[in-house]
Amino acid sequence: MAFDEAVHPDHFSTLxxxxxxxxLIEQQLMQMGGGGVAGSTFRKQVLLAAGWPHDGLVPFAKHPQLASTTFNRIRLLLDGHSQPDTLLAALAA
Incomplete structure (x- = not known):
């Protein structure tokens, strides 16, 4: 799935x-990770590898600039990496 729209800081405080x-990126990561608990764990690993240092209790709206930077980094790599291990490797590079 291609994600053409960039993530902006105001996305985290707007409806x-x-x-x-x-x-949509979070949904894609959950699917890539296998759904359920495994998908959630994979999503957390990807967010951490992409630069999100906070746990699941800290909302993205608390640090919108960092959250948008993190999600845009993931967004740019998702097109070329459809396997969980290659995505994590690309984020680590």
Whole structure:
């Protein structure tokens, strides 16, 4: 899935009818990780590898600039990496 829309800091404090790109990215990561607990664990690993240092209790809206930078980094790599291990390796590079 291609994510053409960039993630902006105001996405974390705004509501709209269509999902924001970071929501779609999170859904894609959950699917890549196998769904359920495994998918959630994979999503957390990717967010950490992409630069999000906070645990799941800290909302993205608390640090919107860092969150948008993190999600945009993931967004740019998702097109070329459809396997979980290659995505994590690309984020580590």
């Amino acid at each position: 709209r009818r269509t999902p924001f790109p970071h929501t």
